[in-house]
Amino acid sequence: MVLYVTAKTKDGKVFFKDQRIYMPIPLQFGIGDKMGRGPYEKSGILRDTSLPPLRTVTEKFYIPVYNESMKEGKLARDIIANDFTVEVELWYLPYGKKEDEGNSQLWQKVTKNLSIEKGGK
């Protein structure tokens, strides 16, 4: 499962994207440090980032809404957009990719419209 966070301007230009992966990482034949892929070679768990039952997993994302440059020897952060959209999507991706008809599935989607004030000092 993958949680995608994407920030877009009103005209659809993506200026931020990040993701978190939730899955047990099975151990290949129960030995070494390699992940096992098929059930025929999986034995044990190497690492587990799946969502545990009856617990809340909290993820925090910081989205810079600026392009950085130097102006007259000083750091400047020019705003990308005063109005923008943040999309949060939770996908079930048994093969690890969205472009996988019949297997990938969108479970949850939340869209937030955000604004940054114009003007002022």
Add this chain to the structure above:
Amino acid sequence: MRFLKLLFVVLLVLVPLSVFGAQGDVMKKAKTIDELAKMYDSGSCKDCHAEIYTEWSKSLHARSIFGPAEVGRTAATIKTTIENGLKDWPSSGVKDPKDVGIKHLMICAKCHLPQLIEAEDSVAQEIVKNLYAFKEPEDQAAQNLQKLNIGCTVCHQRNAIVHKWKFGNPDKGAVYGSKDGEHASPDFPKMKKSPYMKEAILCGQCHGQGPNFDLDEPTQCATLYGSYNFAYRPEGGTENCQECHMKKSKLGHNMQSYRAMGPMAVDMKVEAMAYQWRDVVTTTPAASVQVDLFNKAGHAIPDG
């Protein structure tokens, strides 16, 4: 003398019969997919349990070695098991798909088709032939693979008793459910109560705890029952598989996994805000997003 001759003839007939009787399971092994399908056919159940049959026919249990109807993912994975596993392992005895027998397929079929153990290698070969022939879900090969499934009599008969020393082997003339009584079926004239039918352990027989150590080549597919026991229960969870996958979902015997249950199992709460952070000379426009994911299921999501 004539009596002794008669006795000899009678013994000649009865003794071999008694031996075969003791090995009845061996005698009944299926030689073809159709024979195995017939041994575990759910068709006769449909006459009286039409609604349940219709529910079941939409479930993954109804196509347990084929997988989701649109993609046949399970069939593809079993083929990969032969190609990337069995053929590659030096001691598997498989150099070519033609070498695959029942013992090889059981590393998947232990759960995907437990009754396969009651079939001869000719059935394994027929399955393999169809696995390699399958290209599209409409293919005859795909249809052949979907004749084999986890039907009514797998859960309600064959696998209905978990602890066989305590409760005995399943009675071959009985179907197991929630009560005792008569059952209007010539093949299964008795109805018996299974202490397991409403318990998670019934499902746990297949929906796993991790590596299947009982196999010479342990496989690991589902790990749900392990997560149920060692993560969900310690968190104070009190429900079981049937309560969510059959009752709360309102799917009954159309038991589904992630594709149908996922959106119901995870709550997602999103808080977001935009702001401007300022130091002496620089203004920083930014946003922060907090996502809270709460897994309401009785196991980790996903498993595997």
